[in-house]
Amino acid sequence: VCLTCCSRDSMVRINQICHKNGIKFFTGDVFGYHGYMFADLGNHDFVEEKPKVSKVSPGLEDGPEAKRAKLEPAETTMVKK
Numbered sequence: 001v002c003l004t005c006c007s008r009d010s011m012v013r014i015n016q017i018c019h020k021n022g023i024k025f026f027t028g029d030v031f032g033y034h035g036y037m038f039a040d041l042g043n044h045d046f047v048e049e050k051p052k053v054s055k056v057s058p059g060l061e062d063g064p065e066a067k068r069a070k071l072e073p074a075e076t077t078m079v080k081k
Helices: 007-020
Strands: 025-031 034-040 046-053 068-078
Touching: 007 025, 007 034
Parallel strands: none
Antiparallel strands: 025 034, 046 068
């Protein structure tokens, strides 16, 4: 459900109905240069892209820096949340 140009009371009431029935709800409005947007998506899954972390081989480098995980900026992995 998508609402615009409604009173706050109407938005809250309709959002509560949608939330109880597992329906996604969006509302928003614009006032000149200012505006707002609200989304109630309930429980949902999404995927986040994160840099891939690789461990350094223990024999290649010495010292505390070798023990830290290194980020590979060119490689990413998708994490479902």
